[in-house]
Structure formats: C-alpha cells, structure tokens
Amino acid sequence: MNASAMSASIKSMEANLWDHLAFLAKGCKDATVRDTPDLLLVDSGLKSDVFNKIGRCMLNPRFAADRIQAAVDHFRKKTEPAPFTWLTGPLSGQGALDATLRELGLTPKQQSWGMLLQLDTAQLPPSPTTDLEIKRATSKAGVKDFATVVAELWTPPDENVVKFYESAADAVLATGAQMKLYVGYKGGKPVATTEAFYAHGVVGLSNIITTSAEQGKGYGIVLMIAALKDAKKFNQRMAAVQADEKSKALYQRVGFKPAGQFAEYRWAAN
Numbered sequence: 001m002n003a004s005a006m007s008a009s010i011k012s013m014e015a016n017l018w019d020h021l022a023f024l025a026k027g028c029k030d031a032t033v034r035d036t037p038d039l040l041l042v043d044s045g046l047k048s049d050v051f052n053k054i055g056r057c058m059l060n061p062r063f064a065a066d067r068i069q070a071a072v073d074h075f076r077k078k079t080e081p082a083p084f085t086w087l088t089g090p091l092s093g094q095g096a097l098d099a100t101l102r103e104l105g106l107t108p109k110q111q112s113w114g115m116l117l118q119l120d121t122a123q124l125p126p127s128p129t130t131d132l133e134i135k136r137a138t139s140k141a142g143v144k145d146f147a148t149v150v151a152e153l154w155t156p157p158d159e160n161v162v163k164f165y166e167s168a169a170d171a172v173l174a175t176g177a178q179m180k181l182y183v184g185y186k187g188g189k190p191v192a193t194t195e196a197f198y199a200h201g202v203v204g205l206s207n208i209i210t211t212s213a214e215q216g217k218g219y220g221i222v223l224m225i226a227a228l229k230d231a232k233k234f235n236q237r238m239a240a241v242q243a244d245e246k247s248k249a250l251y252q253r254v255g256f257k258p259a260g261q262f263a264e265y266r267w268a269a270n
Contacts, residue, residue, distance in 0.1 A: 009116055010259050013240040014089050016202040018056040021087075023179060023197065024164065025051065027171025041071055043082070048160040049266050052084035057093040061100040068097075072104050075267065083269040089114065090260030098263075106265035113248055115256035117239040119203070119232055122255050127225045128218040132192065134226050137181035143169040145190035146181045150207050180230065182223045186214065194223035196231060203231035205241045224254065 018040050025031035030045030038058035044051035054071050061068060075084040086101055088094045102108070137143045147165035151157040165172070172179050178199055184192035191214040195207040205227060210219045228239055242262055243251050 006259065009238055010090050010114070012200040012202050012238060013114055013116060013204070013259065014056070014091050015200040016197065016204040016240060017089070019178070019199040020197040020204050020206070021053050021055060024168040024171065027168040028164065029167070031167075039067065039071060041074060043074065043084075044160075044164055046160045046164060047080070047082050047269065048158070048164070049083035049085045049268070050158070050161065051164050052082055053087060054084060055087040055089070055092060057086075057088065057097060058091075059093075061097060065100070068100060069104070072106070072267070075269070081269040084267055085109075086265040086267075087262060088265070089262045094261060094263060101265045106267050108263060109266045110244070110264045112242040112244050112262050112264075113258045114260045114262055115241050115243055115248070115251050116259045117228075117241075117254065117256045118237070119228065119239045120235075120237040122228075122232075122239075124225055124228055124232075125254060127222050130218055130222050132184040132186055132219050132222055134223060135183050135185065137183055138173065140166070140169045140173070142183060143172055143181060145185075146183050146193050146195075146207075149183070149190050149193045149211055150209055152211050153209060180227070182227055184210075184219050184223050192219035192223055194220070194227045196227040198231070198234065198236060201236060202238045202240050203227070203234075203236040205239060208241070221250070221254070228254075 021042050022033050022035055025033050025042045025044055032043040034041040040056040042053045059067055075082045086106055088097055137146050143165050147162045151161040178197055180196045182194040183190050192210040193207050197204045208220045208224055241251055
C-alpha cells in the first residue's frame with residue numbers, strides 16, 4: 001500500500017471509529033452526543049469511562065483551548081461528575097494533545113495500535129475447529145448475552161456494560177443496522193464475543209473477548225474470522241482493529257498490519 005492509499009485508509013479507520021463510538025449512545029434515551037466535524041463528545045448518562053468518550057479532536061490546543069476545556073468540563077461539572085476517556089488517534093491529536101490533556105488532569109492509561117487489513121483482497125485463514133456455536137445477536141436476549149461476556153472484563157463484572165447495551169438494543173437490532181454482535185456459546189452458555197461496525201467502507205472490530213475460564217482455546221479467532229467473512233460478503237474493503245502490544249501478533253497472523261497509534265487519557269471523577 002503506497003503512502004497516499006495508507007493515508008486514506010487511516011482516515012477511513014478513524015472515521016469508522018468515531019461513528020462507532022457515537023452509534024450506541026445515539027440509541028440510548030439518557031445519552032448525549034455532540035457530534036461535530038472537529039470534536040466528538042459522547043456522554044452515556046452512566047458513570048463509566050468505558051462509554052463516556054471524547055474523540056475526533058481536530059482542535060489546535062493553542063487556538064481552541066476554550067473548547068477543549070469545555071469538553072472536559074462537560075463531565076467534571078455535571079451534578080454528579082462522571083469519569084470519561086479522551087481518545088487520540090493518528091489524525092486526531094495523537095502526541096499533539098498530550099501536554100494539554102495532562103495539564104487538565106487527565107491520566108494517560110493505554111496505548112494501542114490501529115491495525116488494518118485489506119479485506120477485499122485478503123485470503124482469510126481457515127477458522128480453527130472448536131466446539132463453539134456462533135450466533136449473531138438478533139434478539140434482546142442475544143444482546144444481553146453479548147454484554148454479559150464483555151462485562152466480565154472487570155472484577156466484579158461491570159453492570160454498566162449490560163445496562164448500556166440493553167438500553168441501545170433497539171438500535172443494534174434495527175433492520176440494516178451498522179452494528180453486528182457475534183456471540184460464541186459453549187454448552188448454551190455465552191463465552192466469547194466480537195463486535196463489528198460498518199461505516200466508511202470499513203468494518204471495525206472490537207470487544208474480541210473470551211471469558212477467563214475459556215481463554216486459550218482459539219475462540220476469539222473463530223469469532224473474528226466469522227465477522228470478517230460476513231464483512232467480505234457485504235463488500236467491505238477494509239477491516240480495522242485496535243490492539244495492544246500483547247495481542248498485536250495475534251492480529252498480524254490473520255493479516256492485519258499496524259497503521260498508527262491511539263492513546264487513552266482518563267479522568268476518574270474521584
């Protein structure tokens with residue numbers, strides 16, 4: 001991929017991500033979404049930095065300090081201050097916003113790689129043979145099963161995750177919805193998930209999760225490949241995923257290549 005094509009692909013990857021962050025919240029009655037070309041603010045209505053996000057920042061800290069401050073104050077000055085995460089990407093403040101966000105009291109928490117796969121020409125590896133039954137969530141019960149697995153990332157499980165997905169279930173289940181939720185069942189119990197979001201010619205994958213008791217059995221790869229095969233059928237030209245250093249090699253084996261870095265800055269509201 002030449003430099004011009006890579007630049008266009010990164011732009012589409014980020015555009016997909018910002019639309020993804022806003023999608024579920026737009027389906028929740030208690031959420032607030034401020035979606036402008038140079039800044040995205042998503043307030044889920046919950047006290048959760050998982051779903052309270054700021055991103056797509058095209059603002060220069062020198063000339064738009066007031067708007068950056070106002071975005072932070074949206075969460076800090078609520079009647080009940082809420083934790084949130086500010087996400088920067090290759091085209092949205094990565095590096096350039098670091099000093100400003102630290103000065104505003106946000107703590108850098110995590111860096112990840114944005115990885116891309118040229119899906120329209122990719123030869124996907126065969127899916128490993130497992131005892132997993134893969135289903136798309138096509139009912140509210142399926143959405144809850146998906147959210148229950150994701151919630152187990154935290155100890156104890158984060159009840160806000162289940163609340164948020166249940167609140168947005170109608171948007172997920174609508175005919176032609178951009179989001180598809182995949183759930184892997186073992187013995188009828190949900191044990192693995194993958195989330196796919198379609199926008200800008202890209203399928204963005206996230207929440208590739210396996211419960212702690214079932215890890216190491218290849219379930220995450222099985223669900224991811226199922227989602228990628230569906231995306232090829234729907235003529236998506238590119239796939240994107242965010243990966244930490246630990247999981248980077250796993251995605252590279254499927255064909256993903258690093259394209260740029262993202263960083264998370266959090267405010268805990270404590």
